[in-house]
Amino acid sequence: MKLNLYNIALTGLLITGIFNQVAIADEGAKLFKACEACHSIGAGRRIGPDLKGITKRRTNDWLVRFIQSPAAVLKSGDADAKAIFKEFNNVPMPDNALTTDQVNLILAHIDGGKGGAAEVDPKLALMQHRIDSLIATNSQQDILAGYDLFTGKRRLENGGAACIACHNATYNNISKGGNLAKDLTKAYSLLGGFTGIKGLIGSPPFPSMAQTYKNKPVTDEENAYLQLFLKSTDAQNPATPIIAKAWLVYPAFLLSLFIAFVIAAIWFKRKRLSVNHDIITRQMRYSK
Numbered sequence: 001m002k003l004n005l006y007n008i009a010l011t012g013l014l015i016t017g018i019f020n021q022v023a024i025a026d027e028g029a030k031l032f033k034a035c036e037a038c039h040s041i042g043a044g045r046r047i048g049p050d051l052k053g054i055t056k057r058r059t060n061d062w063l064v065r066f067i068q069s070p071a072a073v074l075k076s077g078d079a080d081a082k083a084i085f086k087e088f089n090n091v092p093m094p095d096n097a098l099t100t101d102q103v104n105l106i107l108a109h110i111d112g113g114k115g116g117a118a119e120v121d122p123k124l125a126l127m128q129h130r131i132d133s134l135i136a137t138n139s140q141q142d143i144l145a146g147y148d149l150f151t152g153k154r155r156l157e158n159g160g161a162a163c164i165a166c167h168n169a170t171y172n173n174i175s176k177g178g179n180l181a182k183d184l185t186k187a188y189s190l191l192g193g194f195t196g197i198k199g200l201i202g203s204p205p206f207p208s209m210a211q212t213y214k215n216k217p218v219t220d221e222e223n224a225y226l227q228l229f230l231k232s233t234d235a236q237n238p239a240t241p242i243i244a245k246a247w248l249v250y251p252a253f254l255l256s257l258f259i260a261f262v263i264a265a266i267w268f269k270r271k272r273l274s275v276n277h278d279i280i281t282r283q284m285r286y287s288k
């Protein structure tokens with residue numbers, strides 16, 4: 001190759017081009033972290049749909065608007081938005097403060113197909129297999145391991161706070177957790193099963209929970225035990241705790257109605273037997 005100006009410029013352009021591509025993929029992958037709890041690219045549905053091939057199913061304009069504000073697109077009466085919202089049990093996707101460029105970086109990352117079955121680390125695959133069979137077996141012993149982790153009876157391997165510090169989950173009719181965050185008794189069915197819970201524990205999209213586990217992540221194995229535990233609290237408690245409380249409210253309402261009735265009856269009797277009443281009857285007698 002002759003070293004003339006033209007060739008130098010061309011090589012320069014090529015190199016910056018490659019760097020640019022790498023930077024774009026990197027930036028898109030970074031931004032996609034905010035979506036990972038709910039979406040995979042080719043690894044199946046989580047709380048939200050698998051996004052593999054999404055750029056072929058929807059127009060770019062729709063995707064940009066939807067990813068920035070699903071609520072706004074839904075509110076506009078968009079039929080596609082309504083259909084997926086219903087398909088995903090009316091679980092809303094949160095709005096994202098992203099520019100159009102940032103959304104396009106994410107879409108480029110999704111198109112790149114990262115996170116698929118590309119490179120498989122045999123050690124990871126073995127671990128995954130172990131966890132898959134743990135979940136499939138759903139043994140009482142493993143559910144109890146999840147209970148111990150949830151309540152802090154067994155320490156989380158990396159030293160993170162026990163879930164019970166912020167959450168309650170009713171197990172064997174006992175609820176003794178914190179109420180700083182949502183009650184998780186029915187989380188399993190509300191979040192669409194194992195995958196939903198797994199994603200939320202693995203990379204929580206909630207600031208306070210994310211902060212708690214940022215440097216002390218819950219391991220995949222612990223995550224599996226917790227999934228089994230929450231599946232079992234879900235199965236044990238067909239009614240939500242709120243409805244359970246309503247049953248207490250109902251007799252209380254009847255009792256207060258009864259007390260009001262008794263008070264009214266006494267008051268009425270007193271009124272009739274009061275001095276006033278005597279005077280009135282006497283006068284009525286005289287006036288005859």
Ligand code: HEC
Nearest residue numbers: 034035038047048049067070084085088091092093096205
């Ligand atoms: C807390 C969970 C959650 C997070 C975080 C989340 N999504 Fe979603 N997403 C959903 C759910 C659930 C749906 C299904 C539609 C609905 O219920 O609103 C959805 C739907 C979508 C759709 C429409 C898919 C289709 O089939 O049309 C796209 C695209 C999407 N999300 C992209 C993203 C991107 C990109 C991010 C990150 C910036 C993100 N989502 C973050 C839960 C989430």
Ligand code: HEC
Nearest residue numbers: 161162163165166181182187197200201206208209212226
């Ligand atoms: C420092 C407090 C804190 C700790 C500890 C914590 N979480 Fe959370 N978690 C939250 C907050 C805040 C939310 C957001 C929802 C809310 O406001 O209740 C949340 C949400 C969740 C959700 C989604 C609930 C839903 O219906 O949307 C799940 C599932 C969950 N946490 C599981 C766990 C598990 C399992 C642990 C233990 C490994 C844990 N959390 C530990 C604060 C915490």
